[in-house]
Amino acid sequence: MNRRRWLTGAAAGALGAMLTACNRLTANAGVQQTLARAEGLTRRAQRLVVDRKALAQEFAAAEISRDFRANGSISPGDPDYRALVESGFADWRLVIDGLVERPMALSLAQLRSQPARTQITRHDCVEGWSAIGKWSGARLGPLLDKAGLKPQARYIVFHCADTLDPNVSPALGRYYESIDLIDAYHPQTILAYDMNDAPLAVKHGAPLRLRVERQLGYKHAKYLMRLEAVADLAGIGGGQGGFWEDRGYEWYAGI
């Protein structure tokens, strides 16, 4: 009996020590940097295997999910955003600036008259669940052409209206995302104003959200306010290219 108790104790102790070691290893900056290298390998491998213009799978209307979950901010409390909701987004403008020849500010009505695309696609959350929705929106590629990207522009940054983490400075707590020009010019990359044939609901990112169908859910920034063309992501937010990227998630969310 004593021996068994000793063995159980020793096993539990060994397990505890291993757990602590694993947690310490995970917290180690060098280990993190090494593990994060896999992301570049994954991005290059996927870009090698998957054609730049290959479309994400599209589905039939009958397959649209009735319980499409909303994640992240679902009802932003930011006063400026609340005011926009109250006025039915009448004063809302999408700003396109940064490294562009012709900065623009577009109303919802102007966006709705741009070259558009409708697609029924599957949304894959990083948590593991999926839901199918129908999205209509202005294609990002033609909009960027209209604004005229400068040759130095390499990424499009999406600045959002919602503060997802109120415990840090606004620069770090405000949601933002970024994609490169390959994804920005992909035919299915749209700024969606309609979901399932109705104007976007607040919980899904009203009045406008990004759809970048070949990546995970957190790339699909909601509550869009401003698109900024940049050469480098270093100066923005925490410097990793997005709200969740600043918190350890992959910038390339193709897996």
Next chain:
Amino acid sequence: MSPAPSARVFVARHSLVVRLTHWTNVAALLVLLLSGLQIFNAHPALYWGDVSVFDRPWVAMFAAERGETAVGLTKIGPWTFETTGVLGFSDNQVRGFPAWATLPGYRSLADGRRWHFFFAWLFVLNGLVYWSAALVGGHLRRDLLPRRGELSPRHLAAEAAAHARLRFAKGEAALGYNTLQKLAYLAVIAGLLPLMVLTGLSMSPGVNAGLPWLPELFGGRQSARTIHFLSAGLIVLFVVVHLLMVAAAGPANSLRAMITGKFAVTPGDAS
């Protein structure tokens, strides 16, 4: 001079490639399992088909209030089991699998994914090395594919009976795999392990765009996630049986053979 009849001789048993890839696989699969459970914990429920119908998972782990205390519950199909302390609720936290089964132990989907994808690459590259060597070097044909007669029901029944009595080949007969061993190893290296890679890739939205038939092969992305989880469970089951068999057949000799390559044989030992 030949050795005395009872003297042990060491015989080459496992090639260097087999030994290196075996231990790399041990490390990779352990990290993939623990970090996989961390990722699973971000949404501890499984579905069939393309999407998650949230009120109809076929497996779900969750917590519920019972009086003053929280209990952990696990739903599998129509049945719900109380699994407090292990699944659904452990260490005063709502979580699918407990801290000791996840990497890292604390809740972090981001860190779990980093471990998982780094070791997924290691696992795939290791598998490619193993498969190339097994095909080119003859390991597959020589050691793993059953020989004529080995698949006959009579032979298989005799082997199963011997296994059930924990009677294993000794001496020189132990230098090759028996048929049940061959079939188990083939099922893992040609079945479950490639299935893990394919179902894993089926969950990638990037790969989906290039190879839309891949998730469809498994019945949709959520089905692929389910199969990924189930075949991970089967691999765990294989490892448990494998370790029991090693323990029963002589752990020191088997372990030495898988580390140094040398297997001790006593000539004249009957099988």
